[in-house]
Amino acid sequence: MIPILRTRLRQGQRTIAFPAAPPALPELFRGMPVVDTARCPDGCRACADACPTQAIAVGSGAEPRVAIDLGRCLFCTECTEACPEGAIRYGQEYALATRRREDLVATGAPLRLAAALDERSRRLFGRSLKLRQVSAGGCNGCESDVNVLNTIVFDLARFGIQFVASPRHADGLLITGPVTRNMRLALHKTWQAVPEPRLVVAVGACAISGGPYLGSAQAHDGAGSLLPVDLFVPGCPPHPITILDGLLRLLGRIPSGTRTP
Amino acid sequence: MSDRGLAVRPGEPVARAALPVLEPRAWRDAIVADVAAGGRLLALFGAGEAAAPTLHAIHQDRAGQLRWSLAPVRGSWPSLTSECPQAHLFEREIWEASGAVPEGHPWLKPVRRAPGTAASDGAPPFFAVAGDDVHEVAVGPVHAGVIEPGHFRFQCHGEAVFHLEIALGYQHRGVEALLAQGPDRRTLHVVETLAGDTTLGHATTACEALEALLGVSVPPRGHALRALGLELERLANHVGDLGALANDVGFLPTAAYCGRLRGDFLNLTAALCGNRFGRSLVRVGGTGFDVDPERAAAMRDRLAAAARDVRDAVALLFGAPIVRARFEGTGVVTAPAALDLGLVGMAARACGLPRDVRHEFPPLAYRAGRPPLVVLEGGDVMARARLRAEEIERSVGFVDGLLAALPAGPARAAAAWPAPLAPGHAVFGLGEGWRGELVHVLLTDAAGRIERWKVVDPSFHNWSALAMALRGEEISDFPLCNKSFNLSYCGFDL
Numbered sequence: 001m002i003p004i005l006r007t008r009l010r011q012g013q014r015t016i017a018f019p020a021a022p023p024a025l026p027e028l029f030r031g032m033p034v035v036d037t038a039r040c041p042d043g044c045r046a047c048a049d050a051c052p053t054q055a056i057a058v059g060s061g062a063e064p065r066v067a068i069d070l071g072r073c074l075f076c077t078e079c080t081e082a083c084p085e086g087a088i089r090y091g092q093e094y095a096l097a098t099r100r101r102e103d104l105v106a107t108g109a110p111l112r113l114a115a116a117l118d119e120r121s122r123r124l125f126g127r128s129l130k131l132r133q134v135s136a137g138g139c140n141g142c143e144s145d146v147n148v149l150n151t152i153v154f155d156l157a158r159f160g161i162q163f164v165a166s167p168r169h170a171d172g173l174l175i176t177g178p179v180t181r182n183m184r185l186a187l188h189k190t191w192q193a194v195p196e197p198r199l200v201v202a203v204g205a206c207a208i209s210g211g212p213y214l215g216s217a218q219a220h221d222g223a224g225s226l227l228p229v230d231l232f233v234p235g236c237p238p239h240p241i242t243i244l245d246g247l248l249r250l251l252g253r254i255p256s257g258t259r260t261p
Numbered sequence: 262m263s264d265r266g267l268a269v270r271p272g273e274p275v276a277r278a279a280l281p282v283l284e285p286r287a288w289r290d291a292i293v294a295d296v297a298a299g300g301r302l303l304a305l306f307g308a309g310e311a312a313a314p315t316l317h318a319i320h321q322d323r324a325g326q327l328r329w330s331l332a333p334v335r336g337s338w339p340s341l342t343s344e345c346p347q348a349h350l351f352e353r354e355i356w357e358a359s360g361a362v363p364e365g366h367p368w369l370k371p372v373r374r375a376p377g378t379a380a381s382d383g384a385p386p387f388f389a390v391a392g393d394d395v396h397e398v399a400v401g402p403v404h405a406g407v408i409e410p411g412h413f414r415f416q417c418h419g420e421a422v423f424h425l426e427i428a429l430g431y432q433h434r435g436v437e438a439l440l441a442q443g444p445d446r447r448t449l450h451v452v453e454t455l456a457g458d459t460t461l462g463h464a465t466t467a468c469e470a471l472e473a474l475l476g477v478s479v480p481p482r483g484h485a486l487r488a489l490g491l492e493l494e495r496l497a498n499h500v501g502d503l504g505a506l507a508n509d510v511g512f513l514p515t516a517a518y519c520g521r522l523r524g525d526f527l528n529l530t531a532a533l534c535g536n537r538f539g540r541s542l543v544r545v546g547g548t549g550f551d552v553d554p555e556r557a558a559a560m561r562d563r564l565a566a567a568a569r570d571v572r573d574a575v576a577l578l579f580g581a582p583i584v585r586a587r588f589e590g591t592g593v594v595t596a597p598a599a600l601d602l603g604l605v606g607m608a609a610r611a612c613g614l615p616r617d618v619r620h621e622f623p624p625l626a627y628r629a630g631r632p633p634l635v636v637l638e639g640g641d642v643m644a645r646a647r648l649r650a651e652e653i654e655r656s657v658g659f660v661d662g663l664l665a666a667l668p669a670g671p672a673r674a675a676a677a678w679p680a681p682l683a684p685g686h687a688v689f690g691l692g693e694g695w696r697g698e699l700v701h702v703l704l705t706d707a708a709g710r711i712e713r714w715k716v717v718d719p720s721f722h723n724w725s726a727l728a729m730a731l732r733g734e735e736i737s738d739f740p741l742c743n744k745s746f747n748l749s750y751c752g753f754d755l
Contacts, residue, residue: 003576003577003580004514004577007514007518007573007574007577008514010570010573011518011521011570011573011574014521026528026531026532026535027532027535028531028532028533028534028535028550029531029535030535030536050446051446052446052447052449052450053447053450074450074540075536075540076450076540076541077541077544077549078446081549090535132403133406133407134403134410135407135408135409135410135432135750136410136431137431137432137433137434137751138409138432138457138751139454139455139456139457139458139751140409140456140457140458140749140750140751141454141457141458141460141538142457143407143408143409144457144458144538145537146407147406147407148520148523148524150407150520151517151520151521151523151524152517152520152521153520153521153524163406163407165405165406166405167403177432177434178434180431180432180433180434180754181375181376181433182373182374182375182376182430182431182432182433182754183402183410183431183432186402186403186410186431190403206454211454212439212447212450212451212453212454213434213435213439213451213454216434216435216438216439217435217438218375218376218433218434218435218438219434219435236454236540237457237537237538239537
């Protein structure tokens with residue numbers, strides 16, 4: 001007992017203050033992509049051609065306009081390296097979750113971040129949200145950074161959010177992976193076992209669009225093609241703070257319309 | 262000795278025409294004899310026409326030499342499995358994909374149940390035990406925690422497990438089919454996510470094979486940064502596993518500390534490249550990121566602080582009598598069983614087998630140096646836990662040394678990518694991920710495109726060890742045994 005207490009004292013209090021205070025992110029953190037379209041050469045498509053998931057659309061016309069579908073984006077470095085002008089970089093913005101799939105298309109304007117659930121749902125889930133996680137072809141990247149929310153660092157339980165073993169005890173599903181053909185039935189049965197009203201959260205590029213497995217004959221290009229999705233959390237994998245931020249926005253714990261705390 | 266296959270080395274391409282084609286019976290007998298005499302099977306797979314494949318085997322012979330041999334198959338071949346158990350999943354996999362039959366295979370059923378393949382029709386039966394008081398427990402594919410899907414079928418007598426059959430395939434995303442269309446823009450991103458907790462292991466191993474076919478030579482600093490990332494990946498996973506093992510026996514102090522500390526190591530990887538799993542760190546030609554002296558110094562300080570806290574958490578774990586009582590003698594895999602099953606990586610090293618690619622066939626990333634080899638006896642949960650604790654110490658020292666003295670020069674050589682590979686060649690990359698041996702075999706066609714890309718994740722060999730570990734154990738020890746291996750579902754399912 002004494003060594004345990006001694007270690008406890010030495011290791012100290014480690015739970016972060018988020019959302020009351022901003023999170024500590026790595027200097028090289030790859031958050032919201034930022035494009036300086038003023039520097040785009042005429043007719044240049046280098047970023048779009050380099051993208052492994054065809055997430056980038058380059059508009060034609062006098063003023064080049066670059067749209068990045070964050071639902072497909074792997075937040076990799078293909079476009080930032082391919083741009084001859086160095087006009088694409090990743091910013092520190094970690095709040096990226098949206099309620100609608102189309103809101104994930106970043107055009108330079110602020111993202112329409114996830115709005116809170118309606119009044120009735122918030123009364124039901126706002127102070128106690130139980131989620132059943134289903135990995136449906138996830139690579140264990142998203143799963144790991146969802147799981148990490150249970151550690152003392154993030155302490156998800158302080159928000160009343162908990163991952164539960166049985167879908168019968170759950171208020172919704174948190175889905176990772178492109179939904180493989182072999183998981184389609186299990187996912188559907190798990191969803192049916194969740195009592196209504198139920199939520200669906202899609203975490204990661206795979207669950208939103210198929211990610212690197214877009215178009216694979218063995219997968220379904222994400223959860224959205226099979227189930228109604230209430231929250232999209234982009235990334236490959238999303239940083240735990242991005243996932244937590246999305247969940248808190250959904251529950252109205254971070255007010256709609258605000259950016260970073 | 263071409264009747265035993267062409268002598269090959271990882272990362273050294275050979276012309277496909279130079280690979281000896283053997284008569285299937287002689288081919289089979291030679292491999293079986295070599296494995297029985299102390300060799301092992303690294304990869305066995307079909308290539309070419311789907312319905313009439315050519316079988317490729319890469320095995321280690323009795324003298325330790327790696328050999329690559331081919332056998333053409335017309336409908337069937339004499340199975341290796343009854344005399345060489347480590348071939349069992351490879352042969353099932355070939356049968357599932359091609360329909361060609363390994364004659365005499367004792368348990369022929371699909372590996373991934375991939376829709377649309379020859380063997381996917383109907384639900385194959387599970388091995389069943391009959392008799393009074395025998396009952397069956399079925400778990401999965403959706404499990405209780407935040408974890409990948411798989412199905413476990415236990416044959417039990419009371420609490421005791423007679424037999425565990427593991428049925429996977431739920432995560433099958435078609436990885437090899439996607440890779441076979443390349444090389445293209447997507448190739449490295451599929452490699453990085455084929456088992457996301459081994460991003461750097463798979464990416465480095467695949468890149469070493471690709472670079473060999475591209476004639477690209479990675480500068481020393483690039484190799485060192487890859488080794489740095491690989492060992493940080495090992496540290497994060499080993500520390501996380503020790504926490505998870507503590508959690509499974511209800512010892513919460515270490516579970517809580519290691520849960521946090523795992524993140525500290527992931528954050529060191531993020532300090533290197535911006536992503537906690539090392540995505541985009543490894544690129545063809547070297548690494549996509551470099552560290553300046555100030556960042557390296559800051560990383561050393563953070564590494565030292567995390568290592569100190571890990572030591573405390575580990576001391577608590579192994580000092581607790583309840584932990585020792587649950588870990589010791591639980592989930593034993595004997596050394597002979599480990600040899601038969603062809604176990605790799607830390608699961609093998611915890612059974613007393615000195616199997617570590619970093620030492621046996623050092624990948625280029627480790628040519629300049631590597632952490633010392635750790636081998637422990639026992640083969641139980643305790644051995645697998647202690648092995649992790651020992652490897653954490655070795656890796657911390659190695660990483661600190663790398664950060665203190667990174668080779669000068671660029672981190673990356675200029676390389677056109679994606680670009681055609683050497684046409685008509687065959688090469689394999691070998692790596693030691695945190696779980697164990699990673700194999701990437703690449704065959705190119707006449708135009709320099711990928712014709713076949715075979716991936717062997719360490720989990721492919723090692724899931725069988727979990728089934729063996731459960732024999733005679735109480736079913737309530739399954740989570741503990743499972744966590745002590747912590748195998749990949751998606752790395753197996755591909």
